[in-house]
Structure formats: structure tokens, C-alpha cells
Amino acid sequence: MRVGLLHPGEMGAAIGAVLVEQGHEVLWRPDGRSAASAERAASARLTGVDDLDGAEVIVSVCPPHAALDVARSVQGARALVIDANAVSPMTAAQIGELIGERWVDGGIVGPPPRQEGTTRLYLSGAHAAEAARLFAGSRLEPVVLTGSPVAASALKMAYAAWTKGSAALLLAALGSAQSNGVEEALRTEWSRSQPGLDARWQHAADAAAAKGWRWVGEMNEIAMTFAAGGLPSGFHEAAAEMFERATEK
Secondary structure, X not given: OEEEEEOOOHHHHHHHHHHXXXXXXXXXXXXXXXXXXXXXXXXXXXXXXXXXXXXXEEEEOOOHHHHHHHHXXXXXXXXXEEEOOOOOHHHHHHHHHHHOOOEEEEEEEXXXXXXXXXXXXXXXXXXXXXXXXXXXXXXXXXXXEOOOOOHHHHHHXXXXXXXXXXXXXXXXXXXXXXXXXXXXXXXXXHHHHOOOHHHHHHHHHHHHHHHHHHHHHHHHHHHHHHHHOOXXXXXXXXXXXXXXXXXXX
């Protein structure tokens, strides 16, 4: 099939490469994109085009804060649109309204799919099974969720609430120790009672420095999800602030 990809960031390019390996022609629009995007697209063997009018399927993988604008850019497309962004169920529903009937909600769990068994693409909605067939037998495992058409986004929010939320809490914990002059003592205690936690902090710090700018929006989407469920939203509002600070350093 001819599949349009919006856009070949680290995750998007890896998904594009999976689709190419599955025998699909993957299209992307180089206009206005960075040299880094072009390099990723070339490495994934994507095909540059002026527009995605010929695509039978469009896959959207972009930072959460841009998801609605990207959806507007393909509004009215006849293609099946898989929106695989880290957004709240409420935002996902808005995207569905923009796209129309040929829309699938998606949520990615795991790193860019470069090897089998690491990454899953959760899919929900009336056309989820159709979307799943694109990835069947590939390194990106498709998982169809029944029930709500935005179940995939709901699962992604619940999953990332812990993985990225706990990373932000670790950053804040050490930040508190630093501001009170007890960082060395805390690291020593971690080594005695919480082995491996110092390494987890380092991983969180490195990841936040590199990707925190896009996690800010994701934490805000999780906060919205919690609030809609009658749960405290402050956890992830604070996490958003921690990732914003990490990006500013």
C-alpha cells in the first residue's frame, strides 16, 4: 500500500522503516522539514513527495502539542488515518471528529521499533483491525483494543503516567536533595537501600535533557486525563514543569 507518514522523527522514521520492510511504499513531505528529518527519511527508505494525496493510509506520529494541527492538515483525506500520538482520550476524540469516519486511535508503548518484542502499537476504533494488518508480523506489534474508540489513547496515558511520571519524580527528588545540600548523602542511601535507583536517575536525566521538550505536552495530556477521571491532575502538571526545566538547562 502507499502509506503517508507525518512525520519522520525518531519514532516516526522507525515506524516508516517497519512499513517499508513490510512491502509498503512510505511517503513523506520534505517541504519545510529539517535536514535531520531528511536524513532519517533517507535511512528508512521513505519516498519524498509534494503531497500525500495518493496515500491510502496516513500515519501521524508527532509531538503531542502538534497533534491537533497535524490532524487539521489531513482533514478531509480519503485515506485511513492512524493517529498514533500521545494524547488524552479527549484530544483523541477531537482528532477523530476532525478526521471523520476513516480514523483509528493509536498509542505507542516502547522505544522506536528496531528489534522485535520491544514496542507495541495499540489501536482502537471501528477500523482498528484494518490498521493492524499493516503491521502484522513486523517488529512493531499491533494490539487491537475493543470498547471505546479512544481506548488506545487511554491506555497510553495510563502507561506513561507511571513511566515518565516516575522519571520526573526522581529528577525532583534529587533536585530537592541538591537544594538542601544532601545530594551525596541521598546517593549513598540510594546505593544501600534502593540499588539501581541512581542509574535510573541518570537515565531519566539524560532522556529528559534530550526529549523533555516533547514530554511537556504529554504530561499535560495525562493531567487532563486524570482530571477527567476525577483524579488529581497535579502529579503530571508538576512532571510537565520538571521536563520543561530539564529542557532549559
